[in-house]
Amino acid sequence: MKDDLRVQIVDDDFHVARLHATYVNAAPGYMALEPVGTGGAALEAIHAFRPDLVLVDIYLPDGNGLDILRGLDIDAFVLSAASxxxxxxxxxxxxxxxxxxxxxxxxxxxxxxxxYARYRRLLGSESALDQEVLERAVRQLHASDAQTAKARTVTETAVLGALGQTPGALTAVDVSASVGISRATAQRYLSALVEDGSVDVNLRYGTTGRPEHRYSLRAT
Structure with a gap:
C-alpha cells in the first residue's frame, strides 16, 4: 500500500536478508524493498528509493555498515552480530x-x-511538540509492547479517561476540550493509542460530506 513505511534491508547474507524482509512484510504498515548486500548498493538504493527506514548490518564486504549512516538524513536500525x-x-x-x-x-x-511506527506517528504533526510528547515518542523506540501498555503519561491517561467517560465515540476536538489540550496534541495521543491497540477509530461522514475520525476505547 502507498502509505506503508518502506524499509531498505542491507545485509550481505542473502538468506538472512530474505528472512528479515519476510519479518518486515509481516508487520502491519510496513513494506520491505529489495534487499541489497553491499554498502555501495545500499547508498544507491537509498538515494533512488528514499526509504523511510534502513535496517543495516555492520559487517559488509565493502566496508563497515555504520559508514552508511554517516551523512545520510534517514532513520536506521542496526541489525548485527556485533555485540x-x-x-x-x-x-x-x-x-x-x-x-x-x-x-x-x-x-x-x-x-x-x-x-518506530508509534514514534513516527507522535512526531508526525506540523505543530510544535511539548516535552511530554517528545519524551513519549523517544520511549517508543526502546519499549517493548508490554512496557508501552503500562507506561502511560499523565496526558495519555487523561485522554483514555475522557474516552471512558462517554458511552459513545469522541472526536479529537471533543477530547481536546475534555482534557484541556490542543486539538493537535489530542490527535497525536489518539493516533498513538490507536497504534498500540488501546483505542479504536472509525470514520463518520457528516452533513458536509467530509469524513470525521471518531475514537472509542477498545473492548477488552
Whole structure:
C-alpha cells in the first residue's frame, strides 16, 4: 500500500536478508524493498528509493555498515552480530535509532517496528511538540509492547479517561476540550493509542460530506 513505511534491508547474507524482509512484510504498515548486500548498493538504493527506514548490518564486504549512516538524513536500525560496546556506541553516535543483536526473533523485530511506527506517528504533526510528547515518542523506540501498555503519561491517561467517560465515540476536538489540550496534541495521543491497540477509530461522514475520525476505547 502507498502509505506503508518502506524499509531498505542491507545485509550481505542473502538468506538472512530474505528472512528479515519476510519479518518486515509481516508487520502491519510496513513494506520491505529489495534487499541489497553491499554498502555501495545500499547508498544507491537509498538515494533512488528514499526509504523511510534502513535496517543495516555492520559487517559488509565493502566496508563497515555504520559508514552508511554517516551523512545520510534517514532513520536506521542496526541489525548485527556485533555485540561489543564499541560498535553499539558508534552506531548510536551515528544516529541509529535502534540496535538488534543477531540472531533475533521475528517478535523482537516486530516490536521494534511497532515502536518506530508509534514514534513516527507522535512526531508526525506540523505543530510544535511539548516535552511530554517528545519524551513519549523517544520511549517508543526502546519499549517493548508490554512496557508501552503500562507506561502511560499523565496526558495519555487523561485522554483514555475522557474516552471512558462517554458511552459513545469522541472526536479529537471533543477530547481536546475534555482534557484541556490542543486539538493537535489530542490527535497525536489518539493516533498513538490507536497504534498500540488501546483505542479504536472509525470514520463518520457528516452533513458536509467530509469524513470525521471518531475514537472509542477498545473492548477488552
Amino acid at each position: 561489543d560496546p564499541s560498535s553499539v556506541r558508534k552506531a548510536m553516535r551515528r544516529g541509529a535509532l535502534g540496535y538488534l543483536i543477531k540472531p533475533f526473533s521475528e517478535k523482537q523485530l516486530a516490536e521494534k517496528l511497532r515502536g
